Amino acid sequence: MKDTLNYLFTGKSLTKEEARNILARIAEGMFSEAEIASFLTVFRMRPVKPEELAGFRQALLDLCVAVDFSEYNTIDVVGTGGDGKNTFNISTASCFVLAGAGYKVTKHGNYGLSSVSGASNMFEYFGYQFSNDPAKLRRELEEIGICFFHAPLFHPAMKNVGPVRRALKVRTIFNMMGPIINPSFPKNQLVGVSDLEIMDLYHQVFQDSGQNFLIVHSLDGYDEISLTGDARYVSNDTEDNLSPADFGFKTVKPEELSGGNSVEDAAKIFKNILEGKGTEAQENVVIANAALGIKCMFPQKALADCVAEASESLKSKKALDVFRRLTGV
Template sequence: MNYEELIKKLADKKNLTIGETQFLFRKIMNSEYNDEQIGTILLGLADKGEVSDEITGGASILREKSLKVTLEEDVLDMCGTGGDGKHTLNISTAASIVLASMNINVAKHGNKALTSKSGSADVLEKLNINILKNPDQVKKSIQQHQFGFMFAPHYHSAMKNVAGVRKKLGRRTIFNLLGPLCNPANAKFQCIGIYAKELLSAYSESILKLGAKKAWVFHSHDGLDEISIFAKTEVIEINKKDLRKFTIEPRDFLEKNYEFKDIVGGDAEYNASKIIELFEGKESAFLEIVSLNSAAGLMVMNQETDLLSAYKKVKSHILNGSVMKKYKELKI
């Protein structure tokens, strides 16, 4: 097994095994390849289309190399892969704080923007929430405030070997898919939005192989890596060893129609201002989509058994000002 053989395999549009992918990723993480070689690997995988074994193999090496946050509590991570090109407000970040205010332990793993204007780390900085906590501080924050943020470059130091290449490529790569699978707190409960419907099955299989207890993986018909309030969303639920597919129809939840432009974001400062408006209970499309995505978190954490009642519960919780109290706890 060597670099040239595996690159030829990718060029021939042949899938790599878990072992072959681990071989390449271990070399990348150990700084054994230059930027050009790394770029060739990433483009080869992306142009062919990543499969479950490749996602699993890459994620297993990133997990192996990561700094760890050790928790006994069950924790949830909510994140999207990014790369959907929709430039929305930071939905999963807002939903994470909403859920923390509902006494759900959230271990949020994220980064600064690579393919959007504002990543989770960018907007949290503008909200004056410390993104640079070490593992002990994150653990303490989750135990005391139900929310901890792990800034990916600090927990995956080997990722510096690919940061420049990813930025230069300026397009989504397998690393968009790997980020949500490499939570340093080993979150066994997850809500993950992905940027392409055709990856739903492969991604779900990877989550299963990597040992999640329960997860929802979703992609909306309007292209979001979130549960949409404008179009149907395809979901695969992973529950221990079982997979279940279903569709969420937003008309079953919303009483009012909104336009997609109502959830389009801007820079981190703009997005942070919209999150504060949300926490203050302002009625908006953002409130609706955060409520629906937060409701999914309650379902994954087995706090609710019906998505509609979970959505109503979250929306009422936001409108009564409870989230603002939690946000003030989390500020520096």
């Protein structure tokens, strides 16, 4: 670590293999908390390079509790967090809409970072039992269409950096890792990012992943399609802007996407939307993100058709049925 730090402090960067090796050694507990803190600080002083992020990602995927769902055409919908917008659980609700429309969803998530309630808060609140048992997860995926990977159960390597991250109290490279280390290696991934710099970084990492991907950033700062204004997206072979009108929806106000002040508030909003009691703005933003998930899986589909599919899943209560079968609520 001393040699690595001296090398990095001169302004140099790591190759993908060097990044992979050093993170693997950190994960194995080979360095002190002070050494790990110094290492993480480097990437606060300068942006992480694409080859470094790719190496860090590979190390965590090498060390994760992997689940083989390669026979399914799966998708994950996740945001990086860190946008500070405190929205309700849009990505998670979109996952239930996708499952209700007949797609296989392997949702990866954790407790909230930039909002009151993250995906894990929501699943936990409704009584879903976190597990890394492949048989349980496979049964849920086959019979219900969705399963959930609570990140700490699948990434034991992260435990050695947890105390350092909590002590530092600032964003680190690990805040960027969550959306790109799904232990089931989904074939499709819709990722929301909080700024265009991260979008470019993820784009370069995903290009070498072999996945269908679609990365989106709302230009007013949301890490998802917010319908509060235009959004930028990049996929395997396309880059463009999308407006609310492209989805057939009106522009919404930021306050209409609030997740409330507690997990209970967020859970009430979440359940209301699935039960058809949400506001028009809440329903539309969930439909828009689910539609983009379908578009990620099947780029040849017209966006209007994807919106229609997602809307039917939500409004026919198919998404609600999936939610009830998975959580027992």
